[in-house]
Amino acid sequence: MGDYMRTPLYEDHVRRGAKITEYAGWEMPLQYAGIAREVEVVRKKVGLFDISHMGEFTVSGPNALDLLQYVTTNDISKLDISRAQYTLLCNENGGVIDDLIIYRLAEQHYLLIVNAANEKKDFDWISGHNSFGAKLENHSAYIALIAVQGPLAERTLQDVAKMNVEEIGRFQIAITKIAGQWCQVARTGYTGEDGFEVLSDVNDCADIWNALLTSGEQYGVKPIGLGARDVLRLEAGLPLYGHELTDETSPVAARLMWVVKPAKGDFIGKAAILQAKENGGGRKLAGIEAIDRCIPRHGCDVTVDGKAVGTITSGTFSPTLGKGIAMAYLDADMAAVDMAVEVTTGARTCACRVVSTPFYKRT
Amino acid sequence: MDPSKFKYSKTHEWVNAEDDTATIGITEYAQSELGEIVFVELPEIGISFSKGDAFGTIESYKTVSDLITPISGEVVEINAELAESPEFVNESPYEKGWMIKLKMTKLAELDELMTAQQYENAPKEH
Structure with a gap:
């Protein structure tokens, strides 16, 4: 491989048998035990992700x-x-x-x-x-990021953190020590589960990673690759840049107007976003569930009676639901729950229906 | 089941011929290239195929591919377990992951296939 960057945990991933993939200029773990098994670990127990590339x-x-x-x-x-x-x-x-x-x-x-x-x-x-x-400073080269996600994430973290992590509410961040190393712990994530993201100095992250793997052993912790991370975020209905979000996609179409606050004053894109909202129409992001046994994939056309009504932006097999799921931009009148659509994948046409997202919601 | 006695196609299917019945599956190499398999679609019993026909599809997280029959014949049995347990193809491609049994109509086609040794040494294409 060429001039790819590696996180401080790269050697550890290889030692643990990870399949490595190139992503955004980095050599990252794609999977360890397998995507379906890793998804299940995060949904039922706790998984550790090296996301130091962010x-x-x-x-x-x-x-x-x-x-x-x-x-x-x-x-x-x-x-x-x-x-x-x-x-x-x-x-x-x-x-x-x-x-x-x-x-x-x-x-x-x-x-x-x-x-x-x-x-x-x-x-x-x-x-x-x-x-x-x-x-404005870019610290990307000096900061490592580890995500601890799943129903047993809090217990796994509690056993090693020098603070009561229960006090960190959702979308809050605190400073603490893990394995003797200073770090910041935020209750955020990209999996649809409870969980935390741990920011540390790149030189300290191996100590933190190993401490979490050790403390989490009794809870069934496993390292999780980017393959499962993509399935988890899609099951949770979370968008990904380059798929649901692009430089040409409006927050109106992406159904992200809940994070657009025109009342705050001027900001870049405000006029265009308000115009797009005013115009209405256009394609809207929607969830799609396969009825046939198939995966609707990125780039596939969505049709009704042979007429194109949209395009798939992300699709995968959901091991949690046991079926193909996808997100797609659909003509506004088609983006209604239970609408029957077809997705053409290669030579096959696959029966699907429009569903609300998230596909999976933790209980 | 002894994969060293099977015949192999360039498209990475194996054939285990016993009398006029051929059991067909995909090779260890094919399953490892596909990665985790999530769907295997197989034909109905009684359908006839000619050598080179697609008899089904196999879908993994990574991609979807046609399954190609390396010999001609009529489907006499399918591995119905793969509908519920497609992972058998990953875990046991030569045994639990078998796909269909054909009643062969052109036995001579077997001679056109590779031996295990030849398949092993053949350059692999996707």
Whole structure:
């Protein structure tokens, strides 16, 4: 392989028998025991993910808030210290540059976690609009990120963290020590389960990873690859940049208007997004469930009576539900629950129906 | 079941011929290239196929492919267990993962297939 980047845990993944894949310029674990088994571990027990490939920026100083209000769609002024917010970076046309989570670490100090594939693009974009004079720094090369996800994530983390992790509410972040190493622990994730994401120095993350694997052993913890991560996020109905979200996709079509707050003042893309909302119509993101035994796949056409009504953006086999599931952009009048549609995959036509998302919701 | 005695096709199916009945499945190499299999679609009993026909489909997380019969014949039995347990193809491609049995109509086609040794040494294409 060429000049791919590796996380500090790469050797550990290989030693544990992971199949390695190239993703966004990184060599990452695709799977260990197998996708279906790994999904089940996260749904029923607890899984550990090395997601150190993701990008981390900080925005700080007296003008941090103004810069973030201008480049993101959600209202960051509503965010209290130690809380997190899901938000979007949009371009002037209202297309989604990336989706991200912003954590407010201190009064004038914000942490942004962005998709690995968009790290440079996002940084350049925010930097290019920083006429506010906020301090913007890219720490991606120095920060490692481990996700602990599943119903037994809290117990696994509690056994090694020097704090009562129960106190960390959903979308909150706290500083603590694990295996003697300082880290920040946020109750966020991308699996549809309860869970945490642990940020640390790249030099410390192996200690944290090993401590969690050891403490979690009694709970059935396993390392989980990107293959299962994609299935988990799709079962949970969570969008992925490059699939449901692109630079040409509006938050209106992606049904993400709950993170767009026009009342907060001016921000990039506001006029275009409001225009798209006004126009209505167009295609809308919808869930699709296969009735036939098949997987509706990314790029496949969705048809009704042979007429194209949409395109699949992500599709997989859901081991939790035992059927093919997908997300698709569908003509607005077709994006109604229980609508019968067909998906053409290769030479086959597969009977499907429109369903509400998430496909899976934890109980 | 002794895969070293089976015949093999370039499209990575194996054939175990006993009298005029051929059991067909996919090879260890094929299952490992496909990865975790989630659906195996097999034909109904009584359907006739000619050599090179698609007799079904196999779908994994990674991709969906046609299953190609390396010989001609009529389907006399299918492995119905694969509907519920497609993972048998990954776990046991030469035994529990068998797919169909054909009553062969052109026995001479067996001679056109590769031996285990020849298949082993053949360049692998996807």
